[in-house]
Amino acid sequence: MNVLITGGAGFIGSNLARFLLQQGVDEVRILDDLSTGSSENLNNLKVNFTEGSILNFDSLKDVTEGVDSVVHLAAIPSVPRSIVNPRASHEANTTGTLNVLEAAREVGVGHVIVASSSSVYGSNPKMPKSEFDWTRPMSPYAVSKQATEGYALAYQYSYGLKALAFRFFNVYGPGQAANHAYAAVIPKFLDAAMNGRPAQVQGDGEQSRDFTYVETVCAVIHQAVLNQTSSPDPVNLAYGTNTTLLALLDDIEAELGFRVSREHTVPRAGDVRASQADNRRVRELFPSVEPLGLKDGLAMTVEWFRSVAEKAQQA
Structure with a gap:
């Protein structure tokens, strides 16, 4: 094929x-x-x-x-x-x-x-x-x-x-860039946390996403x-998870093992307030696929970020 x-x-x-x-x-x-x-x-x-x-x-x-x-x-x-x-x-x-x-x-x-x-x-x-x-x-x-x-x-x-x-x-997940103005939220939070900067939370942080x-x-x-x-x-x-940005930061802190400071900024224009998928159709069509949970996915993503940082230090 x-x-x-x-x-x-x-x-x-x-x-x-x-x-x-x-x-x-x-x-x-x-x-x-x-x-x-x-x-x-x-x-x-x-x-x-x-x-x-x-x-x-x-x-x-x-x-x-x-x-x-x-x-x-x-x-x-x-x-x-x-x-x-x-x-x-x-x-x-x-x-x-x-x-x-x-x-x-x-x-x-x-x-x-x-x-x-x-x-x-x-x-x-x-x-x-x-x-x-x-x-x-x-x-x-x-x-x-x-x-x-x-x-x-x-x-x-x-x-x-x-x-x-x-x-x-x-x-x-691994490979998602954090070094540009339009980076997604997980690499942005991880990059800030691992480099000693506060995580910038747009709005109140109660907006939710299906990661x-x-x-x-x-x-x-x-x-x-x-x-x-x-x-x-x-x-x-997507598989129907519903995680707020503040809860995501809590999960990131648990994985990193240290407190991540937060800095709230103005809400982003055009942003959806809450997002969660009804996952019945994807499960019907692809029953053999079992999604990886957020905790395990974050662990693998953090591991990748750490490996990239180590390579940069050795270069």
Whole structure:
């Protein structure tokens, strides 16, 4: 089996590439323009890497030719980044997705997985959030992700392309960068704590998230690729946890073994207050995948951060 991962040099993509190779996938191709990913994430991985953009349709078609499945992860991530530059998010996330689907259709690839986001639920207060609940995006990023899943499912109805739109929640784990302005909350908290800085908590810290360990995400996607799974509706890729940022800091303190100081800042525009997945659909479709709990996932993530710090000190 041959698989193309767009955005495969990023955090989730590189973890997925490693996981697929470990599971015996014949060829993993990666297309990434390295705007947010890094070629260092692919060190020691036997992948077929092409540096390029999903906005370049000709090169996208070339790298898509001959694969069995496309896992489309390439995007400009982050709610605040989209608020600063909504046009860039639209072009990469919406037009880019259309290009991926058109390339798959033109070269005859029959299965495409796309990455949507829990952010599409937006201002809907219902908890946990089911795929059949109404959505109301609160940021340009969320709108672009709703378009991503909408295009994929429309191609399934219109052209018979097998499509699966996963709504990612808060994915975390080894390899997630902390050294940029739009870093996710777990690497940001860990980086601050391990370098003696206060963890910056936006707002009161009572906003909640459904944290999902990256290897759990990879295991689900691997099963979806293996079985060519499709769905007429989006599927939450999360397992129904509900952890506030303050509780997350408590868990991080327990894992690190020391107190982490906190500094509260203004709330972030476009942020969802509470997020928790209804996990019935993902469990129905992928019953063999058992998610890793937050405590164990944090332990493995902290171990990775410590190993990176040790290597930096030795360099």
